[in-house]
Each structure stands twice: as C-alpha cells, then as structure tokens.
Amino acid sequence: MANSYAIEISGLTKSYGDVHVLKGVDLQVERGTMLALLGPNGAGKTTLVRILSTLIGPTGGTAVVHGHDVVHQAAGVRRSIGLVSQFMALDYVHSGRENLVMLGRLQHLRAPAARRRAEELLEQFDLVEAADRPVKTYSGGMRRRLDLAISLITAPPVLFLDEPTVGLDPRSRRTLWGVIRELLAKGSTILLTTQYLEEADQLADRVAVIDEGRIAAQGTATELKQRIGAERMQVTFDTDEDFLKADALSRAGDEHLQWDRETRTVSVATDDLELLVRTLDELRRSGARIGSLDVARPSLDDVFLTLTQHTSATGQPGTRSVNPPAASAAAGAETVGSRSE
Known part of the structure; x- marks a missing residue:
C-alpha cells in the first residue's frame, strides 16, 4: 500500500452514557514498527485496542487499520489483524497442536494447510516438545507463547498485544520479547499496551502515553525522557x-x-x-x-509518573x-x- 501508516486514528471517542473513556485520540503507527501505549488503569488502553480490533464500535472519530475503516470495513480489518488480549482464549483440555489446528480451520484454512501452519508455529515458539500435552499442563509462559502463536496463524500484517506479559516471570517475559523482536524484523506492525515500562523501552520504536482518555505525549523513548x-x-x-x-x-x-x-x-x-x-x-x-x-x-518510569x-x-x-x-x-x-x- 502507498500509505506508510498501518494504523491511523483521528479524533477517536468512546462513551458509555456519561462516562467518557476516550476523549479524542489521535495516533499514527508506521508500517513495520511498534508503538507502545502506556497509561494508568482506566486510561483507555484496552478500550482503544477493542475498537481497533472491531470488538466494539467508537462513539466518534475515525480509525483505519491496514487501509480498512474499523466501522465500515470491519471484515477487512479482521482479516488483517491478530489480537493477543489480557485474557488467554485457549482450550485447556486439548493439546497445543489441537488448539492451533482448530483455530486454523476456523480461519478457513484447509486441514492440510492448518496442520502445516501448526507445525511451523510450534517450532517458532519452542513448543514442539509440549505439542501433544493438554494445555492445562503448560506453564504460564508456554500458554502465553501458544496464545501469541494462535494470533499468527494467518500471518497478519498488524498485531495488537494487550499486556501480553502480565503475570509472566522475568525469564518467560524475555523469551516472549525475543519472539516479538522476530515479528518486527519480519515486517509486522505491532501496537503494544503495557505497564512494564522496561518492556516499552526495550521493544518500541515509539511510545505514547494515554491518560484520562487523551494522548498526553508521544515520541521515541529518548524524546520523552528528555522532556522531563x-x-x-x-x-x-x-x-x-x-x-x-x-x-x-x-x-x-x-x-x-x-x-x-x-x-x-x-x-x-x-x-x-x-x-x-x-x-x-x-x-x-x-x-x-x-x-x-x-x-x-530519567527513565520511562519518570515519564509515566510525571505525565499521569x-x-x-x-x-x-x-x-x-x-x-x-x-x-x-x-x-x-x-x-x-x-x-x-
């Protein structure tokens, strides 16, 4: 596509009655880069991700993902994205391999193609040895890697990661960081929400701080640190x-x-x-x-605390x-x- 932005958000609002969650958000994310979205609880991070992934509709403004409007071209958005939410959507009774094949079939892959893609992802996410074990026997880090693998079954160009490393131990978190870096190296565009500020510092090309439904600041991590x-x-x-x-x-x-x-x-x-x-x-x-x-x-912690x-x-x-x-x-x-x- 000629447009250099994979995600374009302009004047986006979301209200529930008198509660205004988003109050005019403007953001742009260049293709092949990662934007980390920081903010305190209730700032609107998850609401923004849910709108961008077409799970809920905005009250006002516009959002375009991979050239598709989230309201008027929702089907095109869904074909273009992967979503890893805070809460893992896994079948704990079936094995990791069965989860991947099942989700591949649900995304309209033929059975042979779904099995091939499952094998590729099991290898990529270091889950081969555990592939045939029930997911309920997996560690938290393994489950999160499987959840991320499922979001990549159709190799979407845009990926939304909503606090993907919450609850992981430091070793599992860094393992997942390595996988995310590989995705970026292959050209994926990633919007990451996180409250682990080191995570944003390590991974993101640009950082945006959202507070009370508005973007308080955005730029590279270095630029934001220099501001304070x-x-x-x-x-x-x-x-x-x-x-x-x-x-x-x-x-x-x-x-x-x-x-x-x-x-x-x-x-x-x-x-x-x-x-x-x-x-x-x-x-x-x-x-x-x-x-x-x-x-x-100053660190990103200082940026976060100062702006919020x-x-x-x-x-x-x-x-x-x-x-x-x-x-x-x-x-x-x-x-x-x-x-x-």
Whole structure:
C-alpha cells in the first residue's frame, strides 16, 4: 500500500452514557514498527485496542487499520489483524497442536494447510516438545507463547498485544520479547499496551502515553525522557517518620517534587542542577534522616509518573502515588506494574 501508516486514528471517542473513556485520540503507527501505549488503569488502553480490533464500535472519530475503516470495513480489518488480549482464549483440555489446528480451520484454512501452519508455529515458539500435552499442563509462559502463536496463524500484517506479559516471570517475559523482536524484523506492525515500562523501552520504536482518555505525549523513548529533564534525583528516607518530616515541602507547593509514600521516596527530574542542590538542602533542613541518595538520568518510569501524576490525586487506582504526603495519605495506590483496565 502507498500509505506508510498501518494504523491511523483521528479524533477517536468512546462513551458509555456519561462516562467518557476516550476523549479524542489521535495516533499514527508506521508500517513495520511498534508503538507502545502506556497509561494508568482506566486510561483507555484496552478500550482503544477493542475498537481497533472491531470488538466494539467508537462513539466518534475515525480509525483505519491496514487501509480498512474499523466501522465500515470491519471484515477487512479482521482479516488483517491478530489480537493477543489480557485474557488467554485457549482450550485447556486439548493439546497445543489441537488448539492451533482448530483455530486454523476456523480461519478457513484447509486441514492440510492448518496442520502445516501448526507445525511451523510450534517450532517458532519452542513448543514442539509440549505439542501433544493438554494445555492445562503448560506453564504460564508456554500458554502465553501458544496464545501469541494462535494470533499468527494467518500471518497478519498488524498485531495488537494487550499486556501480553502480565503475570509472566522475568525469564518467560524475555523469551516472549525475543519472539516479538522476530515479528518486527519480519515486517509486522505491532501496537503494544503495557505497564512494564522496561518492556516499552526495550521493544518500541515509539511510545505514547494515554491518560484520562487523551494522548498526553508521544515520541521515541529518548524524546520523552528528555522532556522531563536531564537528571533525576531520588531521596529515600529511613522511616515513615522521616518521610513525614518533609511534609513542610509539600505545603510549600514545590511542583517539581514527586512523592511516593509507599517507598518513602521523593524525587525530582530536571536539567537545573541548582534545583537539585536546593532540593537536597531543603530536605536536610527538615531534620529527616536520608537513607540513600541516587542521581541518574530519567527513565520511562519518570515519564509515566510525571505525565499521569494527577491520577492519584483523584483516587484512581493503578499508579504509584506522586502526590505530596498530605494529599496522598489515603490514596492506597498500587504500583505501576499492576493489571490494566
């Protein structure tokens, strides 16, 4: 196709009554690249994937996948995509081979072709030895690899991965990363939603942060990191009492500081070295005992926290608290690596 974009989204909205989940999303994904979509729980990531894969319809705006409009050419979209959702759609009673052959037949492959494709995928995803065992005996990593293999039975040009590595151990996650890199090398276009920020950093050509139904920022991982400063200082306090002694700083209204009650840390990301020094002096004058001090370049974690920091203030789950102690005392926020909406 002449168009260089595999996915084009313009002004996309989705509402359920008075609840507005997507509020005008604009995104473009070039062919043969990966876009990682980051965002706190409830930000609209899964809703966007469900619209792009034609499982639900949008309220407004347009979305085109591989040249097909998701509303008016839904059948063309379905022929062009593979989808790996958060919840695996596997038959646990049958074997991995039987799952692949069955899904191949459901996608209109003739029996010989379905069996050949199943063998190819079992080899590609390192499942040959377990091919004839019931899926209920598979480990979590094996099940996720089988789920990804099923989505590739017809070798679709566009692949949606909705938090594919949730719940996997680090070894299984990295194995799946290797498979995803192979798909990219072969020219697949991938939209990945994830809350594992290292995953986006390792795999994605571009990153977009969605928050409260809108795209808060997008660009390469390097570009997004540069937006929030050249250096990041994180101070960890010894005890909760020490952490609370710095409460006067929150009342002073220093918007540069990010607080995390759970880990007893306060951090600041900036390219102003004088601000780093001044912040450290103020923390020391508070009388709090500092347990450790770390200075490093910003990570995608910092990008995520900076761009979505208001979320904790509204009491929404799924992000680490980045509010001053007085505002976050009752937040009970979860860590970034929790499950999506």
